[in-house]
Amino acid sequence: MIRCITNGIVLTMNSDREIIDSGAVVIENNLIKDYGSIEEIKKKYDFDEVIDAEGGIIMPGFINGHCHVSMSIFKGIGEDVPDRLRKFLFPLEEKLVDKELVYKGARLSIAEMLLAGVTTFVDMYYYEDEVAKAAKEMGIRCIAGESTLNKNTPDSEIPYGGIDYAKSFIEKWKDDELITPAIAPHATYTNDAEHLKIIDEISKKYEVPILMHISEMDFEIKMFREEHNMTPTEYLESIGFLSNRIIGAHFTYMTENDIEILKKHDVGVVHNVTSNAKSARVISPVLEMREAGIRVGLGTDGPMSSNHQDIISVMHQYTKVQKINCGDRSKATAIGAVEMGTIDGARSINMDDTIGSIEKGKKADIIIVETSTPNMTPLYNCYSNLVYSAYPSNVVFTMVNGQVLVKNKELIRSNLKEIINDSNGLKDKVYSVVGPQQ
Numbered sequence: 208m209i210r211c212i213t214n215g216i217v218l219t220m221n222s223d224r225e226i227i228d229s230g231a232v233v234i235e236n237n238l239i240k241d242y243g244s245i246e247e248i249k250k251k252y253d254f255d256e257v258i259d260a261e262g263g264i265i266m267p268g269f270i271n272g273h274c275h276v277s278m279s280i281f282k283g284i285g286e287d288v289p290d291r292l293r294k295f296l297f298p299l300e301e302k303l304v305d306k307e308l309v310y311k312g313a314r315l316s317i318a319e320m321l322l323a324g325v326t327t328f329v330d331m332y333y334y335e336d337e338v339a340k341a342a343k344e345m346g347i348r349c350i351a352g353e354s355t356l357n358k359n360t361p362d363s364e365i366p367y368g369g370i371d372y373a374k375s376f377i378e379k380w381k382d383d384e385l386i387t388p389a390i391a392p393h394a395t396y397t398n399d400a401e402h403l404k405i406i407d408e409i410s411k412k413y414e415v416p417i418l419m420h421i422s423e424m425d426f427e428i429k430m431f432r433e434e435h436n437m438t439p440t441e442y443l444e445s446i447g448f449l450s451n452r453i454i455g456a457h458f459t460y461m462t463e464n465d466i467e468i469l470k471k472h473d474v475g476v477v478h479n480v481t482s483n484a485k486s487a488r489v490i491s492p493v494l495e496m497r498e499a500g501i502r503v504g505l506g507t508d509g510p511m512s513s514n515h516q517d518i519i520s521v522m523h524q525y526t527k528v529q530k531i532n533c534g535d536r537s538k539a540t541a542i543g544a545v546e547m548g549t550i551d552g553a554r555s556i557n558m559d560d561t562i563g564s565i566e567k568g569k570k571a572d573i574i575i576v577e578t579s580t581p582n583m584t585p586l587y588n589c590y591s592n593l594v595y596s597a598y599p600s601n602v603v604f605t606m607v608n609g610q611v612l613v614k615n616k617e618l619i620r621s622n623l624k625e626i627i628n629d630s631n632g633l634k635d636k637v638y639s640v641v642g643p644q645q
């Protein structure tokens with residue numbers, strides 16, 4: 208089956224950053240077969256189906272490199288208070304996180320992501336099999352990592368139970384086209400060296416990514432300084448844990464030496480500015496990391512931390528926060544933000560050979576962003592409009608692996624009403640733990 212998305216501006220994000228003003232993209236089954244000017248493409252092919260982009264931007268889908276999708280059910284609880292983690296999050300997770308909540312919460316976030324043009328996400332949580340199931344059913348691409356911690360978790364009655372869970376989870380999903388299973392040591396301060404070694408061996412044996420929170424918390428920095436006289440990054444290097452299989456989230460508290468270490472071991476970095484800013488953390492040296500040649504993408508973090516799961520908002524805030532930080536409006540450019548939301552995001556998770564740009568032979572993960580609304584008019588430069596003007600709701604069409612999942616701003620494979628009702632149906636359980644919320 209050969210289809211064509213035509214009548215739009217093709218923003219390829221290929222290595223030349225080629226943009227075709229009146230362009231079309233040809234899709235054969237689940238792959239991008241060709242792209243070019245409308246005239247050129249019309250001459251070369253006969254199509255089974257034509258999709259009219261109506262002048263919108265036809266571009267690669269966004270990549271959300273770090274999230275905890277199921278926490279969408281807790282979104283908006285206990286905001287703007289100190290020590291929210293211990294007061295709200297831990298009791299909620301301890302009492303409520305089960306297969307049903309993980310599945311329903313994942314569906315809610317995936318719906319939000321697809322409607323906002325996210326075509327791949329990277330998740331770490333508990334009962335990760337339910338996240339993988341929800342992603343597979345809804346048709347989104349995902350790296351799903353089962354969390355491991357040095358204490359009991361909602362899906363394990365023993366510390367580090369996530370390791371055994373991850374092994375069977377990886378076995379189950381390892382050959383799936385959409386789902387890449389992974390193992391996710393929760394953080395530097397919740398996994399010891401002995402277990403990180405086991406996790407690294409699992410990652411090597413099955414050739415799966417390792418997802419981890421690194422250098423995120425102030426207490427984490429203090430703890431490693433006191434116990435090892437090192438930064439968390441220096442410590443991970445000292446135990447031989449760092450490799451290009453790691454997709455590390457945050458890296459907010461960083462030294463120059465940390466940046467050199469990440470480059471040396473080719474560690475993937477995911478920057479979560481909307482979450483970091485809301486948690487009043489320091490600003491991650493993203494520009495320095497990019498300049499050093501480190502692979503850096505963007506993520507939202509969990510819905511309790513950032514309250515949204517789209518990448519358009521992250522791109523927007525990334526540029527502004529970095530500009531304030533540098534005191535220089537020429538830093539953190541719009542094109543840089545779109546790179547991190549697409550092709551560099553793909554590089555940060557080692558998937559740039561298959562996704563992240565519109566190029567021949569890549570997977571057909573394609574979105575259309577409308578340009579006919581007041582906020583997107585006029586359009587002189589796609590990158591500027593996408594980063595400084597666009598709302599997630601400007602995404603009109605989302606295709607993953609050649610499957611159309613959003614058309615005319617509506618989910619077409621999944622039932623959005625049912626997803627919303629299922630999520631609201633869990634509110635009483637949440638109230639039973641945290642009491643009335645104002």
Ligand SMILES: [Zn+2]
Nearest residue numbers: 420456508509
């Ligand atoms: Zn996180």
